[in-house]
Amino acid sequence: MNGIDVSEHQGDFDFTPYKDGFVIIRGGYGIRNADKWAERNIAKCDALGILWGIYWYSYALNVQTAKVEAERCLRFLNGRKPRLGVWFDMEDADGYKAYNGFPSNETITAMCKAFCAAMEAAGNKTGVYANLDWFENRIGDTGYDKWIAAWGWNDGEHYPDLSGKCVFHQYRGEPVSSARGLRRTHRLLREEWSFLSRKRG
Numbered sequence: 553m554n555g556i557d558v559s560e561h562q563g564d565f566d567f568t569p570y571k572d573g574f575v576i577i578r579g580g581y582g583i584r585n586a587d588k589w590a591e592r593n594i595a596k597c598d599a600l601g602i603l604w605g606i607y608w609y610s611y612a613l614n615v616q617t618a619k620v621e622a623e624r625c626l627r628f629l630n631g632r633k634p635r636l637g638v639w640f641d642m643e644d645a646d647g648y649k650a651y652n653g654f655p656s657n658e659t660i661t662a663m664c665k666a667f668c669a670a671m672e673a674a675g676n677k678t679g680v681y682a683n684l685d686w687f688e689n690r691i692g693d694t695g696y697d698k699w700i701a702a703w704g705w706n707d708g709e710h711y712p713d714l715s716g717k718c719v720f721h722q723y724r725g726e727p728v729s730s731a732r733g734l735r736r737t738h739r740l741l742r743e744e745w746s747f748l749s750r751k752r753g
Contacts, residue, residue, distance in 0.1 A: 605636025
């Protein structure tokens with residue numbers, strides 16, 4: 553099963569072509585901000601019967617802030633339990649972490665654990681999103697599922713095989729338009745994860 557992720561940067565997005573796939577929606581970012589299109593994107597997916605999850609982009613530099621981000625995310629969810637889970641987006645796309653003092657690998661790993669633990673305690677399936685380099689060089693073992701970005705040649709054909717290593721593989725980024733950023737394409741590699749409660753033993 554293939555799908556995409558979306559945020560307010562894609563604007564009024566037409567999900568009809570993806571009604572047989574899935575969508576991961578940005579719920580928000582940081583400690584205060586819900587994505588401006590998140591509720592509308594969720595409503596559109598529900599109307600079309602599309603499986604969806606959310607991700608929360610982190611600006612945390614320490615564990616305490618990651619916990620506050622988790623609280624904000626749970627307020628946004630307001631009791632909803634996305635079928636495709638709640639994902640902690642751990643990257644530095646805009647250079648905020650680098651500019652403000654990059655956390656150590658130990659702190660980054662602890663932040664991921666703290667956010668995911670809060671989601672799990674609230675009854676959500678959860679995991680961490682990052683690119684392959686971050687998982688190999690910055691994020692240690694969190695004990696939670698992975699959503700890995702690894703585009704390879706970014707042609708939809710030549711990319712690493714991550715079977716058995718993650719739930720979702722983001723394998724391509726395609727321009728939507730000059731003003732609306734990228735449409736990033738994903739494969740769901742563990743389809744049973746969509747439907748079965750995850751158990752820890």
